[in-house]
Amino acid sequence: MEGAGGGGGGGKKKPPPPQLPPINPLRVRAFFVAAVLTVFTSSLGILTTLSQTGGGYKYDYATVPFLSEFLKFMMCAYLLWRESKSSKPPSITTNWKSVCLYPIPSLIYLVHNNVQFATLTYVDTSTYQIMGNLKIVTTGILFRAFLKRKLSMLQWMAIVLLAVGTTVSQVKGCGETDCGSLLSAPLEGYLLGILSACLSALAGVYTEYLMKKNQDSLYWQNMQLYAFGVLFNMARLTVDDVRVSFAKGPWWLRLFNGYDLTTWLVVLNLGCTGLLVSWVMKYADNIVKVYATSMAMLLTMVISIKLFEFRPTLQLFLGILICCMSLQLYYTPAESLVDQGSPPSTKSADSLVSESTGKRKNSSSQ
Amino acid sequence: MEGAGGGGGGGKKKPPPPQLPPINPLRVRAFFVAAVLTVFTSSLGILTTLSQTGGGYKYDYATVPFLSEFLKFMMCAYLLWRESKSSKPPSITTNWKSVCLYPIPSLIYLVHNNVQFATLTYVDTSTYQIMGNLKIVTTGILFRAFLKRKLSMLQWMAIVLLAVGTTVSQVKGCGETDCGSLLSAPLEGYLLGILSACLSALAGVYTEYLMKKNQDSLYWQNMQLYAFGVLFNMARLTVDDVRVSFAKGPWWLRLFNGYDLTTWLVVLNLGCTGLLVSWVMKYADNIVKVYATSMAMLLTMVISIKLFEFRPTLQLFLGILICCMSLQLYYTPAESLVDQGSPPSTKSADSLVSESTGKRKNSSSQ
Numbered sequence: 167m168e169g170a171g172g173g174g175g176g177g178k179k180k181p182p183p184p185q186l187p188p189i190n191p192l193r194v195r196a197f198f199v200a201a202v203l204t205v206f207t208s209s210l211g212i213l214t215t216l217s218q219t220g221g222g223y224k225y226d227y228a229t230v231p232f233l234s235e236f237l238k239f240m241m242c243a244y245l246l247w248r249e250s251k252s253s254k255p256p257s258i259t260t261n262w263k264s265v266c267l268y269p270i271p272s273l274i275y276l277v278h279n280n281v282q283f284a285t286l287t288y289v290d291t292s293t294y295q296i297m298g299n300l301k302i303v304t305t306g307i308l309f310r311a312f313l314k315r316k317l318s319m320l321q322w323m324a325i326v327l328l329a330v331g332t333t334v335s336q337v338k339g340c341g342e343t344d345c346g347s348l349l350s351a352p353l354e355g356y357l358l359g360i361l362s363a364c365l366s367a368l369a370g371v372y373t374e375y376l377m378k379k380n381q382d383s384l385y386w387q388n389m390q391l392y393a394f395g396v397l398f399n400m401a402r403l404t405v406d407d408v409r410v411s412f413a414k415g416p417w418w419l420r421l422f423n424g425y426d427l428t429t430w431l432v433v434l435n436l437g438c439t440g441l442l443v444s445w446v447m448k449y450a451d452n453i454v455k456v457y458a459t460s461m462a463m464l465l466t467m468v469i470s471i472k473l474f475e476f477r478p479t480l481q482l483f484l485g486i487l488i489c490c491m492s493l494q495l496y497y498t499p500a501e502s503l504v505d506q507g508s509p510p511s512t513k514s515a516d517s518l519v520s521e522s523t524g525k526r527k528n529s530s531s532q
Numbered sequence: 533m534e535g536a537g538g539g540g541g542g543g544k545k546k547p548p549p550p551q552l553p554p555i556n557p558l559r560v561r562a563f564f565v566a567a568v569l570t571v572f573t574s575s576l577g578i579l580t581t582l583s584q585t586g587g588g589y590k591y592d593y594a595t596v597p598f599l600s601e602f603l604k605f606m607m608c609a610y611l612l613w614r615e616s617k618s619s620k621p622p623s624i625t626t627n628w629k630s631v632c633l634y635p636i637p638s639l640i641y642l643v644h645n646n647v648q649f650a651t652l653t654y655v656d657t658s659t660y661q662i663m664g665n666l667k668i669v670t671t672g673i674l675f676r677a678f679l680k681r682k683l684s685m686l687q688w689m690a691i692v693l694l695a696v697g698t699t700v701s702q703v704k705g706c707g708e709t710d711c712g713s714l715l716s717a718p719l720e721g722y723l724l725g726i727l728s729a730c731l732s733a734l735a736g737v738y739t740e741y742l743m744k745k746n747q748d749s750l751y752w753q754n755m756q757l758y759a760f761g762v763l764f765n766m767a768r769l770t771v772d773d774v775r776v777s778f779a780k781g782p783w784w785l786r787l788f789n790g791y792d793l794t795t796w797l798v799v800l801n802l803g804c805t806g807l808l809v810s811w812v813m814k815y816a817d818n819i820v821k822v823y824a825t826s827m828a829m830l831l832t833m834v835i836s837i838k839l840f841e842f843r844p845t846l847q848l849f850l851g852i853l854i855c856c857m858s859l860q861l862y863y864t865p866a867e868s869l870v871d872q873g874s875p876p877s878t879k880s881a882d883s884l885v886s887e888s889t890g891k892r893k894n895s896s897s898q
Binding site: 296318319320323326327330333334337338339340480481484487488491494495498500502503504505 | 662684685686689692693696699700703704705706846847850853854857860861864866868869870871
């Protein structure tokens, strides 16, 4: 897609006035959804930490995604029912071939979880976390390769900068003792880390393809997605139970064990985040999601300084600066980025300056 | 000056083919000089470290800049003499008013050194080093304000990124014990650090103004600059001697005490670096110098890994990545940065994708 970001539309618009592009309601809504997604993703991390007791969970954490998938499914069922009553009934594709495409994201995540597990046998968690930022770059690559979206050089640089920025914010600071072994893990660890980043990106890019491939109602598409999500999570809970020979009883009997208000907020938050991501996938794109989740990670770190008394670090500040510049590079229209304002003034300069403008223009552009 | 970098020339050239701008000999030479300057600046740091014995200097370090200024003066005198024999004699301005402008850079550096000293009474050396990167941004600001050079938003972002990149590379790593107190120094320390960055930038910007203000021979301009450099350094050595009541004898009698081959290489290197900087100031600009010195710092760190067995860090790698992207952002012509290649393909996509290209173009440009 040309003009995937503002940077692309450059040459096509007529020059004056480049500062005032027409306000598009979908663009405004996408911006709003991305902002809300950022806040929700960020608060998810914080709520999850708050739901812990003494560093662990009193409830079975695997029940949280199950319940949130179920919640999302029910909400979309209700919304689809409401939509079907409206004057313009929703478009619904029910053939088997189409439905078959919906379990694939869940399957990719299943493989991803196993690769993640394998990676962690080779590398420590902080190295794993650092390598996780590769996902930003792999998303860009698969976005280009599979969805055929053209990105300008500037947008590629913005994507790499975003990955660099999030990594910078995670650099372990001076005085920390658990230093990990970032540059000394075995090769298998790095390869698995790259595979993990590719799978994670693939799931996102595939979901975008799925949501955009036809004009079906978003709620109907979501219902199919979440139905498989519910099934996969039920299977996972059952497998977990089988592994311990149902020592704690079947999962459905202890589903809400240890749940309190915070746990319910985690479920609700996870559900809302999922719905927002679906919306972004259908009406915006993977890059918007990547920016929202990256910004959310930084926001979480900032809030953690206040909430959990984390030490503010220089690298967090630098990371935020880099990510904000990346965001600006990706989404600012090209004409405002390269515009140099009014013509040059040679007030302060004398003969050589005005004489050699052309000369220096070149010499300084090395 | 418009088009101070390649990023600015954007809209003025006719579009096809944007990939092949005419090769300008001065531009090629500026690129070459900047590369050599980078190597020389980098090796200066390494040679200076190599010239130390047991963490200290066996020679009086203050004699090094004196000798290098003297060396540069002599070299320029010889080159000017040669130039005067050529068919096109050099342009030389000798009036008193013009000569009076040349001691000013030395005076600024004198004030700068004292501010630097004052800053270090409030902050530790690593905080001082980190704050030193502010110089990159202040150079951009003074370059814009005093020399009236227009910079595009992209070039401003490149300058900030360069400062961020060099700072990232200097973030103290995990496991280091001497952590400093970066975020807890008194306000005076930060203010003095900013003043120091402004003075350092002012010296650079003023020198560029001086070198470009008329078409005088570079060698004649240098001779005036270095004559005052020699005088100021002599004054400094004398003041140092007076402070200890000539306990070690006058400086001119112990000028070469403790000098060995490495020390002479430091003098030679400092001299060559100075000559290259003068060339850059006359035929290129301060931004070229800032890039060369920043890249040199990173190069020094990379070489130090091999030479002094420094531990390679993630932050160094990230810093190099950021600085390289900054360089590309600043100097790549705008049209290649925003070009998205061939028109979009909708091969992978179905109805909605092709139908809503315009829609998504906007929604994703939030």
